[in-house]
Amino acid sequence: MNNYSQLLNYIKQLGENDPFVNTITQGDFDKIDLDKGQLHPLLHIQINSSSFTTDQTISFNVQIGCFDIRDINKEIVEDRFWKQDNEVDNMNETLSTLNRLWLNMFRDFTDNNITASAGSLEPSTYTKSKILDGWIMTFDVEMPNTEISLCM
Numbered sequence: 129m130n131n132y133s134q135l136l137n138y139i140k141q142l143g144e145n146d147p148f149v150n151t152i153t154q155g156d157f158d159k160i161d162l163d164k165g166q167l168h169p170l171l172h173i174q175i176n177s178s179s180f181t182t183d184q185t186i187s188f189n190v191q192i193g194c195f196d197i198r199d200i201n202k203e204i205v206e207d208r209f210w211k212q213d214n215e216v217d218n219m220n221e222t223l224s225t226l227n228r229l230w231l232n233m234f235r236d237f238t239d240n241n242i243t244a245s246a247g248s249l250e251p252s253t254y255t256k257s258k259i260l261d262g263w264i265m266t267f268d269v270e271m272p273n274t275e276i277s278l279c280m
Contacts, residue, residue, distance in 0.1 A: 143171040191265065197218075
């Protein structure tokens with residue numbers, strides 16, 4: 129049974145094919161962006177939980193975050209709405225990246241007998257020490273469990 133690895137590899141491959149993404153990581157969101165040599169924008173994958181929904185399917189709760197570094201201008205803030213940083217640009221670009229990933233996944237899932245819940249998105253600003261801005265998308269997938277049969 130390698131559904132966990134298949135799902136990680138699939139999402140990683142989508143990220144590698146995206147022109148906006150420079151680095152892909154996986155694991156706990158608390159340990160994101162600890163490597164000083166990472167190039168941004170960053171795509172991070174975390175699989176939170178799993179369950180055996182039937183004897184032939186397995187479900188996963190997945191979070192994918194996309195982040196870019198905030199560029200803060202040290203000049204006096206003259207525009208209180210836009211401020212003088214790239215937060216809005218980061219939020220737009222990272223949201224677009226997750227939208228592309230979701231559309232590709234949704235299409236591919238249908239072709240491979242995988243179901244997915246509609247993803248919810250949560251903004252994330254000033255994340256970690258490098259001041260990252262972006263979005264975290266959370267969704268559930270249910271995949272066929274073809275490796276192990278409970279019928280003996």
